[in-house]
Amino acid sequence: xxxxxxxxxxxxxxxxxxxxxxxxxxxxxxxxxxxxxxxxxxxxxxxxxxxxxxxxxxxxxxxxxxxxxxxxxxxxxxxxxxxxxxxxxxxxxxxxxxxxxxxxxxxxxxxxxxxxxxxxxxxxxxxxxxxxxxxxxxxxxxxxxxxxxxxxxxxxxxxxxxxxxxxxxxxxxxxxxxxxxxxxxxxxxxxxxxxxxxxxxxxxxxxxxxxxxxxxxxxxxxxxxxxxxxxxxxxxxxxxxxxxxxxxxxxxxxxxxxxxxxxxxxxxxxxxxxxxxxxxxxxxxxxxxxxxxxxxxxxxxxxxxxxxxxxxxxxxxxxxxxxxxxxxxxxxxxxxxxxxxxxxxxxxxxxxxxxxxxxxxxxxxxxxxxxxxxxxxxxxxxxxxxxxxxxxxxxxxxxxxxx
Amino acid sequence: xxxxxxxxxxxxxxxxxxxxxxxxxxxxxxxxxxxxxxxxxxxxxxxxxxxxxxxxxxxxxxxxxxxxxxxxxxxxxxxxxxxxxxxxxxxxxxxxxxxxxxxxxxxxxxxxxxxxxxxxxxxxxxxxxxxxxxxxxxxxxxxxxxxxxxxxxxxxx
Ligand SMILES: Cc1cc2nc3c(=O)[nH]c(=O)nc-3n(C[C@H](O)[C@H](O)[C@H](O)COP(=O)(O)O)c2cc1C
Ligand code: SF4
Ligand code: FES
Numbered sequence: 001x002x003x004x005x006x007x008x009x010x011x012x013x014x015x016x017x018x019x020x021x022x023x024x025x026x027x028x029x030x031x032x033x034x035x036x037x038x039x040x041x042x043x044x045x046x047x048x049x050x051x052x053x054x055x056x057x058x059x060x061x062x063x064x065x066x067x068x069x070x071x072x073x074x075x076x077x078x079x080x081x082x083x084x085x086x087x088x089x090x091x092x093x094x095x096x097x098x099x100x101x102x103x104x105x106x107x108x109x110x111x112x113x114x115x116x117x118x119x120x121x122x123x124x125x126x127x128x129x130x131x132x133x134x135x136x137x138x139x140x141x142x143x144x145x146x147x148x149x150x151x152x153x154x155x156x157x158x159x160x161x162x163x164x165x166x167x168x169x170x171x172x173x174x175x176x177x178x179x180x181x182x183x184x185x186x187x188x189x190x191x192x193x194x195x196x197x198x199x200x201x202x203x204x205x206x207x208x209x210x211x212x213x214x215x216x217x218x219x220x221x222x223x224x225x226x227x228x229x230x231x232x233x234x235x236x237x238x239x240x241x242x243x244x245x246x247x248x249x250x251x252x253x254x255x256x257x258x259x260x261x262x263x264x265x266x267x268x269x270x271x272x273x274x275x276x277x278x279x280x281x282x283x284x285x286x287x288x289x290x291x292x293x294x295x296x297x298x299x300x301x302x303x304x305x306x307x308x309x310x311x312x313x314x315x316x317x318x319x320x321x322x323x324x325x326x327x328x329x330x331x332x333x334x335x336x337x338x339x340x341x342x343x344x345x346x347x348x349x350x351x352x353x354x355x356x357x358x359x360x361x362x363x364x365x366x367x368x369x370x371x372x373x374x375x376x377x378x379x380x381x382x383x384x385x386x387x388x389x390x391x392x393x394x395x396x397x398x399x400x401x402x403x
Numbered sequence: 404x405x406x407x408x409x410x411x412x413x414x415x416x417x418x419x420x421x422x423x424x425x426x427x428x429x430x431x432x433x434x435x436x437x438x439x440x441x442x443x444x445x446x447x448x449x450x451x452x453x454x455x456x457x458x459x460x461x462x463x464x465x466x467x468x469x470x471x472x473x474x475x476x477x478x479x480x481x482x483x484x485x486x487x488x489x490x491x492x493x494x495x496x497x498x499x500x501x502x503x504x505x506x507x508x509x510x511x512x513x514x515x516x517x518x519x520x521x522x523x524x525x526x527x528x529x530x531x532x533x534x535x536x537x538x539x540x541x542x543x544x545x546x547x548x549x550x551x552x553x554x555x556x557x558x559x560x
Contacts, residue, residue: 077529078527079527079531080488080489080490080527080531084529117435117472118529121542156431156432157431157435159435159471160470160525161470173431175428176426176466177427178469235531237531238531239493243532244532245532270489300490300531302493306493311489311493314488314489314492318488322526
């Protein structure tokens, strides 16, 4: 795995780190101190939902059970997202060290990486990396001489389903079932994999933890805004000169990000992947932060030549395909929203019906069982609202009718 | 199916179960292994897996139909899958698809007569910074042009 490392620069995640150092540091700390550091850092989950990481670890640590699990969510299926791929290829030490730290803190003996099937080409090198850790006693029994602390990691391959990134669907999948989200509560921290307390963390959340453990929460809090601490990895793609993964402090203006990546003639920015929201140029002075525009880190840039209706159609086709079909608002709702896009294309959509569809979209947000159906109306509502003029000219052969 | 083929499948399933365990949570890894070796999971394989993991064959069937990487029908020896998600779409995936269809004489979703290649779409490969992207079996290729895509596919044995 060595040698693939690129020269990436960033204040936290891409800062210097030595393999094993978080494990070494954590094993010299009490579990309470580790939890305190995490709480003090203000770290929130980077998988999209933004749940405080310390709370999740605390709840799993407090659950009483003979067996607990720590799962690294490497399903990364959100269109426009690829930061976890970069971490796994170039910085596996950050991800795996934090899993060991997590195992120690919450009392888990087994770590499982749920790796999306599309990333199967990473499997061999990741397994080699884990073997190297075993050789150096960073995994296995009595890790680094800590009596009674046993922990190992295995990798489980997904089979091409987006919804399996949702943590309860992921657990269903691990147990050998269809990836259908579960009702919550009970939450995985109490009843997770095999009915045991399970903590599910995103790849980037884990990578950040390794740095916080070594360098301390006070250092981490130097970065970001008062409400959004630290930094975030952004997967930036689309119409720009320098697409790629960037580590940025929370609180950056969208217009500054566009400048940074060499985006010209930008008309629209989709933030948070297909399930995120689409902003127009009047909103580019907003900031990327939990208190303004929160995001799992995907930014897709569209220039003036793009048809936003085509963009929306692509997103809705994705959701129709990836809905697990378990609950009606999502299964039917997404089909209705996609139909509406086609009706606009054919100049058949009345504004009366559009009003009904907006109500449907709101219903989906409330009534869907999992985050897929709760968030899939986002692009529909934001694109229809923010690009009204363009879209309702479209069918009449407006300026952007042909890409 | 010939007896030999059947016993070959049974051997493979046994090997996989020895590796992943005789329980329900071994189901996906076992299916993955069979899919990889035979490129589909036959009715016979489904029944054997169900029997050995002590679950109903319908359960195995329903899991296979849920996951897009698992199939019940044989496909070509090589799977060429082109990303159709938003970034690849805007970076020219249509031109690549057309070039491949033209070159191979088949449409998306079809298999060449000699059973060598199946063409398919898939969703975002997580390589949007290097779009357009495609996968040939479990390897990925990025920054494609129609010409480059055709060249890669022509190299497939
Ligand atoms: C449809 C759907 C897909 C998701 N995909 C992912 C994913 O690929 N990776 C991820 O880390 N979280 C994903 N999540 C969020 C997870 O459910 C969960 O919140 C997350 O893994 C928790 O980790 P964190 O607290 O570190 O963010 C997804 C959620 C939904 C609803
Ligand atoms: S919201 Fe959609 S993906 Fe989630 S459980 Fe319901 S049907 Fe399945
Ligand atoms: S959109 Fe094609 S790789 Fe992400």
